[in-house]
Amino acid sequence: MGEYAGGKEEFAAVALRAAACRDFIEDDADEWVADEAQSCYNCRARRWTATSFVCMRGQL
Amino acid sequence: MKVLISIDDTDNLDSPGTGALAAEIARMIRVRNWGQTFCITRHQLYIHPAIPYTSHNSAMCFAADIDPACTETMIAASAEFLVEQSAVGSDPGLCVVRTETCTDPGALVGFGQAAKSQVLSKEDAYCLARRLRLHLSEHGGTGQGVIGALAGAGLRLSGNDGRMRGRLTLSGDASQITVKALREHRDIDAVQTLAGELLPDSTLINLGDKVKTVLLGGGSTLLVTEEVAGAVARWRTCSNQELKGY
Structure with missing residues (x-):
């Protein structure tokens, strides 16, 4: 999977994506940036990039 | 003796995070009666394709007040802990700064601030550590974590960066x-x-x-x-x- 096109401020959209994702795993709470617990932004499999993130699921 | 202990690049995608290891080092210091420890801070560093990082490129640092007679033992034990506990594929670094005798705190803070917006090298980090006579050591992999460890100490010293852990x-x-x-x-x-x-x-x-x-x-x-x-x-x-x- 490539870089998420929505960037780092699409909180509602990535909460919906994470809700539908069977591979979601909460990251350490100190790394959470979204208020919704289940969010790609709070997922252990997201790797931040300069402008967005890359989903690394399948590598965990 | 007041010190800052900073670590970076100790994890991989499915290991405990660097913050958890920092908390374990702090606990070891207290349990072995080497001194008192204070809260851990998380410092965000530059995210750039030229910088290897696991998922968020952050360093973890905490302050401690250590019995001067135990400082070298504490540094050796922290280094040994990183060797044993850092994740496979990680590149851990450890920095220990004696804050009261740091000869150029401004340079250390400057390094930390630069690490938030520039790609720095291990040589940059070792060069500054030698000049300031700080402890900076690598404990596996490429040892690239020394850059973040030194930067984390500088940012903690700045007093104006990062979130408290927990x-x-x-x-x-x-x-x-x-x-x-x-x-x-x-x-x-x-x-x-x-x-x-x-x-x-x-x-x-x-x-x-x-x-x-x-x-x-x-x-x-x-x-x-x-x-x-x-x-x-x-x-x-x-x-x-x-x-x-x-």
Whole structure:
């Protein structure tokens, strides 16, 4: 999977994506940036990039 | 002796995070009676394709007050801990700064600030560590974590960077609390708005689910923001989203 096109401020959209994702795993709470617990932004499999993130699921 | 202990690049995607290892080193220091430890701060570093990092490129640092006779033992044990506990494929680095004898704190702070917006090299890090006579060591992999470890110490020393690890536990189950009561908490030094305004002691604050402080003005600072109209208190604690830039 490539870089998420929505960037780092699409909180509602990535909460919906994470809700539908069977591979979601909460990251350490100190790394959470979204208020919704289940969010790609709070997922252990997201790797931040300069402008967005890359989903690394399948590598965990 | 007051020291800063900073580590970076100890994890992989499915290992405990660097913050958990920092907490274990702090616990070891207390358990072995080498000294007292203080809160751990997380410092965000530059995210750039030329920088290898696991998922977020952050360093972890804590302050400690160590019995001078135990300092070298503590450094050796911390290094050994990193060798044993760092994840496969990680590139751990350890930095220990004796803050009272650091000859050029401005240079260390400058390195930390540069690491938030520039690609730095191991040689840059070792060169500064040698000049300032700081402990900087690598413990596996490429050892690239020395850059973040040194930067983490500099940013902690700046007193104006990063979020405190963990969240605060406040006694009682009240949903509102005064600034005075918050400032009496052992892990809160100041309460201020996102705009930087210090609030009077009598101000009432609505507490969110997670109460977390940031390192500002040299202390553990609780940031608050304006509530929606009609709320009991005018101010509330900030959410994850509101603190993500720290």
